[in-house]
Amino acid sequence: MLNADPREAARYLGYHRTQPDAAVQALIEACITEVEAAAVPKSTHERFPLLFSGDETFLVASLHLKSRSLMRNLAGCDEVYLFAATLGIAVDTLIKRAALMDTAKGAVMQAAAAAVIEAYCDEENEKLREEAQSEGLYLRPRFSPGYGDLSLDCQRDFLNLLKAQKNIGLTVTDSGLMVPIKSVTAIIGISSTDNNCHLQGCEACSKSECTFRR
């Protein structure tokens, strides 16, 4: 059980401050249960020193990243975790199947799966936080390619570095999309100072016009 939040799924479905009616609420909860049953969640991470090379460019092992927003996020960090997680391919099939039989259920299943992967990432992120804490270190909010001005182009090198295909079955298409669909990659800064920043996910992103913003 991943404790996925039905409210998170509702938000992906466009409910902002409104509570879904009973039928939709029941459907959301049923879909979360189905996603959790089908999912084979897996994650992998590796810890690397962070090298700033100026001009908003970073070097993590062989990975070059250029982003102003990430620069802000990683200020004061000497190391990072590269992190990747996926719910597995059976969830892709589950969503497709639901959509084929009933469009409403398909849309809700999609949102439920998004809530489940977020919950799973939170859980794994927490383990990393504890690991860092035991060394007297602090973590920055996780930051994913696609947030702010960090381009998706880095996905292939990012996943190669983590051997994500072999370790957790996470692949990337030639157009930079991840398969299985319900997957997350993120950079998590490691710092010796706590910046008391609790912005996570949406709030850490600078895309204020995004439809799905919390």
Next chain:
Amino acid sequence: MDIRNLIGKKMLYFDGGLGSLLQAQGLQPGEEPERWNISHPDIIENVHFSYYQVGCHIVTTDSLGCNELNFPDNGTYSVENIAKAAVENANRARSRADELDGGSEPRFIAFSIGSLGRLLKPLGTMPFDEAYKVFARTVKAATSAGADILHFETINDLYEVKAAVLAAKENSDLPVFVTMTYDASGRLMTGGDVPGEVALLEGLGVDAYGLNCGLGPAQMKPIALQMLDYSSKPMIVNPNAGLPTTVNGKTVYSVGPDEFAEVMEEIVKAGVWIAGGCCGTTPAHMSAMIDRCRNIEHKPLTKNNRSLVCGTSKTVEIGPEPVIIGERINPTGKKKFKEALRNHDIEYIVREGIKQQDSGAHVLDVNVGLPEIDETQMMADVVYELQSVIGLPLQIDTTNPITMEKALRLYNGKALVNSVNGKQEVMAQIFPLVKKYGGVVLALCLDEEGIPDSAEGRLAIADKIYKTAESYGIDKKDILIDALAMTISSEPTAGTAAIATLDGIRDRYNGHTVLGVSNISFGLPQREIINSAFYTMALSHGLSAAIINPNSEPMMRAYYAYRALAGLDPNCQEFIEKAPTLVSAAAAPIPATVAAVPQASGSADSLGACIERGLKDGAATFATEMLKDHSALDIINGELIPGLNKVGKDFEQGKAFLPQLLMSAEAAKAAFEVLKNHMAGSGEIREKKGTIVLATVKGDIHDIGKNIVKVLLENYDYDVIDLGKDVPPELITETVVSTHAKYCGLSALMTTTVPAMEETIKQLREAAPWCKVMVGGAVMTQAYADMIGADAYCKDAMAGVNYAESN
């Protein structure tokens, strides 16, 4: 020496890990180790030598990622140059080892070929044929470089392995080894299982196969034991030195040589003939393992008699328990199904498949033959789409050998093949396909002389079929004899002849049988009474598999009751679970939609109200009711469309939300189904508003949004042509031109696929200037839409409908 003469007769040892040893010598994270064949040949040679020196027979080259996706350049680091250097490095190591001991032990070079790192279609975006081509180039390079074995390893998807093995077999004569990577639960990343790997790889005729990487020896042992239960070929086990842990930022494998060797000894004792190591293992690990295994008395390799078929994530064994083969994907006598085939409405066909799976089918028969369509292409499309959502094995049902070959080639897994019979010509067409691609083949007891009336006559044909199959190298376990259910209304002994044939196959041959059960009752009233009784009779005479309608209650009653009576259902648990679903009101039609979608609670007192509240069943019932005194068109214009409009408006104003909009759309769709059927009979015609082509653009695989737009537009009576996801600009343009579509709707979810959308619009502007292009998707904004020259940006599905309605 050809290793094929040694495997299964002499214990052979693979080498251990390579990557971790290279990292110790300076290989950087993210650096491609294959380059070191050319840049650091001595280091590679020394690693190989160290493995030969401790007694390994097979060294794997440093070429896991040697393919044209990773090495697209034709310069120094081309696929061919790396392959050549990789084999040369191993060859030098072998010469050194041979010099030391005069070549007393046989030594081989296995060319390592790993996963392409892309997921194949339909789950991913790489076409099967393209994966085949990439593997084929590596296979050719390895063969001409002088390798002894093609060794595919660390692959965790059955479909990718199939492309790899076909590429090997069709482009080289070298022995083929395969090892796949499982998780601790014994599953492949794409859902495949252990018997599935056995079924697929033995079907494709690889020389040895097994497991590598991902797990340490202790976690791999239960998976290896399970595989031994199924396999008939020499098995390979190459585990890691335990599970990786991170210590001070470095990946460490914690199982030392002694511990490794101890578990490997147990694995080898259980019957594994080829053993080695993977990540984190060293020459010390291999040396300890070889020492411990030296005096094991090996179990002789035995042929397993298990009859297996598999789909993408489900393996079915024929024999131990009765198997249900769903018969509904077949146009015979089905008007709607024929229409779906003519309109290339594959979703309709896939839904038929899902319903049968939900009803309890274990395998789905697929027959799409219709004189006026291209059967081969249709079969390929249907198999492909079915396998994208259904993990069950399929049964390819066609009389056309070209269709059969194409389907068996593209099929993900090991299929049932429907069918051969005792005619020499048919056997000569089908058996070579089964031999090449693997499969369990249905064999009908008829030949050039027709269908024998007697069981003896049928058994004689079965005997001929078994013998002919054997001459092609096809085992008896891969034949399902069809005892032939003929019609009792014209041939009184048809039932007893079939039953006696079942007895004969079971008792004389210990073979497996199948029947197309429902033929028995042709021409009689209340056919299901006869069918279900005959089904029970046949089951009690050992029928292995039945081709039936799993949506039929009487048939499923017979099935569950038989299992309980035959001691196949411990504590009658399954029967008790299913019983409530087996006694619905007499002859109730199968619900048009799968249950489990909670419907909005409460009732509504009109069709319009049902639609507003998203009540699917209510909407259909009201539509049927209203047809008694209204015309279909009146119902559509007076109730249906206003209901939809109301919800649409609420949605726009933020009073209703996406799930409600879609539940309403589904309710309207259910009502439309009723009305459409009525109109087909009455001759009423509803004017279509125009054709609209929908697609998710090339490179993008997210299609939920597009599907939502489709459902809404269909309700508003547009002719929607849905091209699916990852659609090239050329196909979209071609379709718009050939249908002269008034609108085209394009969807893209990610920034990386917006250029594909822009290219599509460019092509549309040139070839189809009349067409209005709407764009949408998570990444889209008005600014983006303007920039790439779209006519309209649709922020949601209703916006798409509104644009079409007003332009």
